[in-house]
Amino acid sequence: MEEINWSDFEKVIMCSGTIVDVQNFPKARKPAYIITVDFGPSIGVKKSSAQITDLYTKDELIGKQIIGVINFPVKQIGPIMSEFLITGLINKNGTVVLAVPDKEVENGLRLG
Numbered sequence: 001m002e003e004i005n006w007s008d009f010e011k012v013i014m015c016s017g018t019i020v021d022v023q024n025f026p027k028a029r030k031p032a033y034i035i036t037v038d039f040g041p042s043i044g045v046k047k048s049s050a051q052i053t054d055l056y057t058k059d060e061l062i063g064k065q066i067i068g069v070i071n072f073p074v075k076q077i078g079p080i081m082s083e084f085l086i087t088g089l090i091n092k093n094g095t096v097v098l099a100v101p102d103k104e105v106e107n108g109l110r111l112g
Helices: 006-011
Strands: 014-024 033-038 045-050 065-069 075-077 080-082 088-090 096-098
Touching: 045 080
Parallel strands: none
Antiparallel strands: 014 033, 014 065, 033 045, 075 080, 088 096
């Protein structure tokens, strides 16, 4: 495992946000949702895709707070532009468990 220093960690901007919309992503290669997240007034609303359909329904995702990496370059994923990376832990079977705050926090708070 390669070690990083504090300045490397500071480059990654991970912030809290609330999922405000979830749509099916039928054009994705693997089952996925298109997720829209409100990261607060200073960051705004961003969209991404997430392969989390195995463990999460659209209804249970609405209003859920997540942690997203917001300073990756925008990336084309099929017909959508991914504007952030939703964080999660990948189980042995490949399912993704979202990394989430365990208490409600303000949208846009930076992890660190």
